Amino acid sequence: MQNYFQELSHKIFQLIKDEEILLLNYASEDSDFVRLNHNKIRQAGNVRQQDLDIDLIIHQKQTNAALQLSGNIDDDISKVKTLLNQMRDQIQYLPDDPYINISTEINNTETLEENQLPNPNEVLEDIINTTRDLDLVGIWASGSMARGFANSMGQFNWHTNHNFNFDWSIYHQDDKAIKQNYAGFHWDHDYFEQKIAFARETLSVLELPAKNIKPGPYRVFLAPSAMQELMDMLNWGGFGLKNHRTSQTPLLKMISENQTLHPHVSLFENNREGLTPPFTKFGFLKPDSIPLIQNGKYTQCLVSPRSGKEYKQHVNCSSEYAESLELSSGNLHQDHILEQLDTGIFISNLWYCNFSDRNACRITGMTRFACLWVENGKPVAPLNVMRFDESIYNILGKNLIGLTSEHEHILDAGTYHQRSQSSSRLPGALIKDFRFTL
Amino acid sequence: MDIQHYISEFKSIVPAVDHWSLRFVSNYSESLSVRQGIVQPPELNLTCGVHLTLMQGNGFAYAATSNLTTEGFGHIIDNALRWLESSKKFGLFSAQDIPLASHSGNYHSPVSQPWDSMPLNEKLDQLQKINQNLRINDSIVDWQAQLNHRIVNSHLVTSEDINISQTFHYIYPGYEAVANKGAETQIRSGGGWGTARQGGLEQLARYDFPLSAQSTAEEALALIDAPQCPTGSLSLLLKPSQMMLQIHESIGHPLELDRILGDERNYAGTSFVTKDMFGDYQYGSELLNITFDPTITSELASYDFDDDGTTAEKQFLIQDGILLKPLGSSTSQVRAQMSGVANARACDWNRPTMDRMANLNLEPGDKSFADLVSNIENGVLMDTNSSWSIDDSRNKFQFGCEYGRLIKDGQLGEVVKNPNYRGISATFWRNLQAVGNSDSFEIWGTPNCGKGEPNQVIQVGHASPPCVFSNVEIFGGE
Numbered sequence: 081m082q083n084y085f086q087e088l089s090h091k092i093f094q095l096i097k098d099e100e101i102l103l104l105n106y107a108s109e110d111s112d113f114v115r116l117n118h119n120k121i122r123q124a125g126n127v128r129q130q131d132l133d134i135d136l137i138i139h140q141k142q143t144n145a146a147l148q149l150s151g152n153i154d155d156d157i158s159k160v161k162t163l164l165n166q167m168r169d170q171i172q173y174l175p176d177d178p179y180i181n182i183s184t185e186i187n188n189t190e191t192l193e194e195n196q197l198p199n200p201n202e203v204l205e206d207i208i209n210t211t212r213d214l215d216l217v218g219i220w221a222s223g224s225m226a227r228g229f230a231n232s233m234g235q236f237n238w239h240t241n242h243n244f245n246f247d248w249s250i251y252h253q254d255d256k257a258i259k260q261n262y263a264g265f266h267w268d269h270d271y272f273e274q275k276i277a278f279a280r281e282t283l284s285v286l287e288l289p290a291k292n293i294k295p296g297p298y299r300v301f302l303a304p305s306a307m308q309e310l311m312d313m314l315n316w317g318g319f320g321l322k323n324h325r326t327s328q329t330p331l332l333k334m335i336s337e338n339q340t341l342h343p344h345v346s347l348f349e350n351n352r353e354g355l356t357p358p359f360t361k362f363g364f365l366k367p368d369s370i371p372l373i374q375n376g377k378y379t380q381c382l383v384s385p386r387s388g389k390e391y392k393q394h395v396n397c398s399s400e401y402a403e404s405l406e407l408s409s410g411n412l413h414q415d416h417i418l419e420q421l422d423t424g425i426f427i428s429n430l431w432y433c434n435f436s437d438r439n440a441c442r443i444t445g446m447t448r449f450a451c452l453w454v455e456n457g458k459p460v461a462p463l464n465v466m467r468f469d470e471s472i473y474n475i476l477g478k479n480l481i482g483l484t485s486e487h488e489h490i491l492d493a494g495t496y497h498q499r500s501q502s503s504s505r506l507p508g509a510l511i512k513d514f515r516f517t518l
Numbered sequence: 519m520d521i522q523h524y525i526s527e528f529k530s531i532v533p534a535v536d537h538w539s540l541r542f543v544s545n546y547s548e549s550l551s552v553r554q555g556i557v558q559p560p561e562l563n564l565t566c567g568v569h570l571t572l573m574q575g576n577g578f579a580y581a582a583t584s585n586l587t588t589e590g591f592g593h594i595i596d597n598a599l600r601w602l603e604s605s606k607k608f609g610l611f612s613a614q615d616i617p618l619a620s621h622s623g624n625y626h627s628p629v630s631q632p633w634d635s636m637p638l639n640e641k642l643d644q645l646q647k648i649n650q651n652l653r654i655n656d657s658i659v660d661w662q663a664q665l666n667h668r669i670v671n672s673h674l675v676t677s678e679d680i681n682i683s684q685t686f687h688y689i690y691p692g693y694e695a696v697a698n699k700g701a702e703t704q705i706r707s708g709g710g711w712g713t714a715r716q717g718g719l720e721q722l723a724r725y726d727f728p729l730s731a732q733s734t735a736e737e738a739l740a741l742i743d744a745p746q747c748p749t750g751s752l753s754l755l756l757k758p759s760q761m762m763l764q765i766h767e768s769i770g771h772p773l774e775l776d777r778i779l780g781d782e783r784n785y786a787g788t789s790f791v792t793k794d795m796f797g798d799y800q801y802g803s804e805l806l807n808i809t810f811d812p813t814i815t816s817e818l819a820s821y822d823f824d825d826d827g828t829t830a831e832k833q834f835l836i837q838d839g840i841l842l843k844p845l846g847s848s849t850s851q852v853r854a855q856m857s858g859v860a861n862a863r864a865c866d867w868n869r870p871t872m873d874r875m876a877n878l879n880l881e882p883g884d885k886s887f888a889d890l891v892s893n894i895e896n897g898v899l900m901d902t903n904s905s906w907s908i909d910d911s912r913n914k915f916q917f918g919c920e921y922g923r924l925i926k927d928g929q930l931g932e933v934v935k936n937p938n939y940r941g942i943s944a945t946f947w948r949n950l951q952a953v954g955n956s957d958s959f960e961i962w963g964t965p966n967c968g969k970g971e972p973n974q975v976i977q978v979g980h981a982s983p984p985c986v987f988s989n990v991e992i993f994g995g996e
Contacts, residue, residue: 111972112597112601113971113972114601114604115781115971115972117610117779117780117781117783118610118780120608120609120610121604121605121608121609121610122610122781123579123580123870123872124579124580124601124604124605125579125580125581125582125597125598125601125870126580126581126582126594126597126598126600126601127581127582127583127868127869127972128581128582128583128584128585128590128593128594128597129567129582129583129584129868130584130585131565135559142559143559143560143561143562144559144560144561144562145561145562145563145564146561146562146563146564146565147563147564147565148564148565148566148567148584149584149585150584150585150586150587150590151584151585151587151589151590152585152587152589155587159564163562163564166562167562170560170562170638173637173638173639173642174557174560174642175557177556177557177558177559178556179556201600201601201603201604204604204608205604205607205608208608217780217781217783217784218784218971219784219785219971219972221972247784247785247971248784249783249784251780251783254788255788255910255911257783259784326659326660326696326698327659327660327696327698327703328660328696328703328705332701332703333701336700336701337700337701431787431909431910432906432907432908432909432910433907434905434906434907434916434918435905435918436905436907436916436918436936436938436995437936437938437994437995437996438703439701439702439703439995439996440995440996442995442996444905444907444916445907446907446908446909446910446914448787448909448910465909465910465911465914467907467909467914467916467940469916471996494973495971495972495973496968496973496974496975497866497868497975499972517916517940518914518916518940518942518991
């Protein structure tokens with residue numbers, strides 16, 4: 081793929097005129113997807129796709145186009161030629177754009193990863209045989225992904241991943257289930273078997289009569305996968321410069337009223353440990369790390385090229401959305417978390433969160449999967465699903481008791497249009513007075 | 519796309535199997551946007567690819583590619599055959615039970631004012647004027663307008679010589695104004711923002727595009743200074759812009775048969791609805807009539823055939839409040855041994871079909887909008903969805919809207935901000951007290967319904983009149 085993108089970009093740059101600048105972004109994947117239900121194959125298949133995104137800049141005017149490539153150089157060049165002519169026709173009607181911002185330094189990079197992926201058909205057989213007596217439902221996704229950037233000024237960047245992401249749930253009955261995930265680069269049967277053994281232990285708790293609780297405040301432990309849902313909400317406009325400068329961030333009170341989170345809360349975009357490419361859509365390189373919140377105080381924004389120009393800030397991302405978010409760890413030990421929780425709710429997963437009052441950073445959502453009622457440090461019953469409605473200023477502020485010392489590296493299982501490269505490193509959190517409403 | 523050429527290429531190399539189908543899909547879209555008076559870089563998008571399904575014995579599998587060459591067809595045949603073997607060994611159900619398409623045909627979205635009938639500079643001028651009308655005050659801190667267009671061509675060809683060709687034209691207009699004072703920000707949208715229709719530029723007037731730009735900004739400003747929505751068990755009048763979401767989340771998703779069959783339990787969730795409830799379950803009050811209706815031409819998901827080639831027709835899913843039929847495609851119907859509708863849909867060539875909402879509508883009643891208001895003693899009107907959350911069985915929900923107004927003694931009163939309400943699907947619809955008439959019936963929909971593994975986002979239509987619900991738990995912000 082790298083050779084193809086190099087050859088294609090070289091030929092495309094021969095098509096442009098002197099005053100034209102061209103930026104090319106390439107994305108491809110060759111992925112197997114297997115959907116399972118009741119531990120059998122519901123749908124299985126493979127998707128091969130290559131996308132090319134083109135930015136044409138003439139003086140202070142810019143237009144964008146995207147197309148899917150066939151992989152046949154003559155066909156693809158022919159399509160690009162047609163599209164380029166369409167873009168040239170369009171650009172003459174555009175007024176000058178004051179916020180065009182592209183990197184003019186030449187920064188070539190190459191990230192190549194060894195492909196250690198297993199034969200997916202054999203792994204699926206292993207999964208089905210290992211969980212033969214269980215009601216397993218989920219998705220296997222695996223294969224190679226590539227991202228490339230080239231511009232007509234001579235920059236070339238390349239980045240590849242070869243990984244799998246198996247995301248599944250094992251059901252007891254109705255909505256009582258344990259959700260698990262195994263993502264990585266090479267398949268380890270023993271590790272998978274250990275996870276399934278843990279699931280079997282948890283199922284024995286899910287078989288107990290479920291507990292209903294009344295609305296009100298409760299002491300809870302949010303496992304890293306539950307924290308992920310809350311981080312996704314903060315990430316929805318919380319960290320971008322444009323959202324800050326237009327007062328649309330859900331963290332508005334941290335800016336306008338100097339509201340703070342708990343001093344143990346530090347959030348940063350950890351590009352160095354993430355899976356995303358080190359380069360951005362407009363050719364800028366990303367810093368290794370961007371502190372977003374430090375010791376509970378708002379520190380820095382994610383700055384896209386366009387916002388960077390508009391608000392005169394240095395560019396540090398492609399889009400103003402964290403893709404490798406890390407929340408600093410604390411001093412609670414995962415192995416003792418049930419004792420620390422004492423009596424309350426172990427929340428394994430949250431679900432379908434949204435803002436109920438964006439200005440107050442108040443979030444509503446549901447518990448899901450293996451959420452357990454814990455008494456005196458022992459899980460005694462699964463919890464019937466409950467709705468919470470609570471502000472982040474409480475959850476990660478005055479009601480935060482502590483964070484675990486261990487992080488979980490969560491690789492996003494998302495596959496909208498193409499497999500996600502986002503990931504996060506999150507601890508669990510022990511919280512008091514977490515408010516349930518329905 | 520030269521479909522006949524591709525089919526010839528494919529036929530020359532496909533091995534003998536019980537059945538094959540090819541679904542070619544191409545998309546062409548143009549996106550225009552002006553923010554704070556600055557024209558954003560316009561976007562053109564051109565995608566195309568093919569989705570192959572193979573069936574042999576009891577197994578079936580798919581493969582998809584953007585490489586429409588002999589080499590590309592060779593790859594998808596090899597990959598589909600590879601997964602076909604695993605499917606034969608571990609399949610959830612037999613491919614021999616899957617019904618096959620049996621009718622050929624064509625569909626084309628009616629368009630009376632084509633996208634190209636208005637030159638680019640005129641479209642941009644219109645978006646600039648909207649920007650001027652949105653910026654009515656220094657408290658409007660951000661504002662933007664958009665006008666997007668998309669054409670989708672879909673061709674389904676099968677080994678039984680079925681040939682279905684469908685062409686869809688969509689239009690995506692809208693604008694929003696962001697008002698701020700200190701730590702208080704309110705966003706108001708209008709002109710069709712967040713929804714879409716089939717057709718051409720003639721659809722814009724249906725969303726008051728561009729005429730409502732100034733009133734949209736005025737409402738954003740009014741919200742900034744408005745009191746919070748009150749808390750209490752009150753009557754709730756939902757406008758069609760929010761009925762869309764209410765229907766979608768608490769009727770549409772729970773009635774999807776693949777959810778009931780458990781396919782979505784790891785991602786989108788299951789359903790509080792079970793197979794034994796169809797035929798006699800009282801889903802709502804007797805005023806509740808829900809249809810699967812692919813025949814309203816300007817609604818987002820109107821079509822003659824679903825993506826498996828099943829002929830689509832209007833059907834009642836809930837009639838006089840009684841649950842009759844699930845949103846189940848031909849394959850799910852066989853699996854569940856139930857009847858259903860033509861709703862096997864895929865978002866693009868690179869994803870397989872599954873059960874989806876299409877156009878899911880609430881049929882009109884007999885009350886004018888004035889009648890609905892005048893019969894409310896103490897309640898809140900809510901307009902335009904802004905927040906949505908519901909449990910994985912699609913039962914406990916909480917929704918929020920951009921704009922609220924109090925209703926006291928049959929009169930519309932002051933504006934309130936952050937209007938929210940919560941409830942339980944299984945009981946909420948039984949409190950449906952009044953349904954607007956056909957004059958108040960509006961066509962909405964969402965281009966962004968997410969579901970499935972691998973994930974798919976698809977367009978669905980929802981048309982409804984305004985409706986009144988009693989004894990709803992309503993509340994505001996902090």
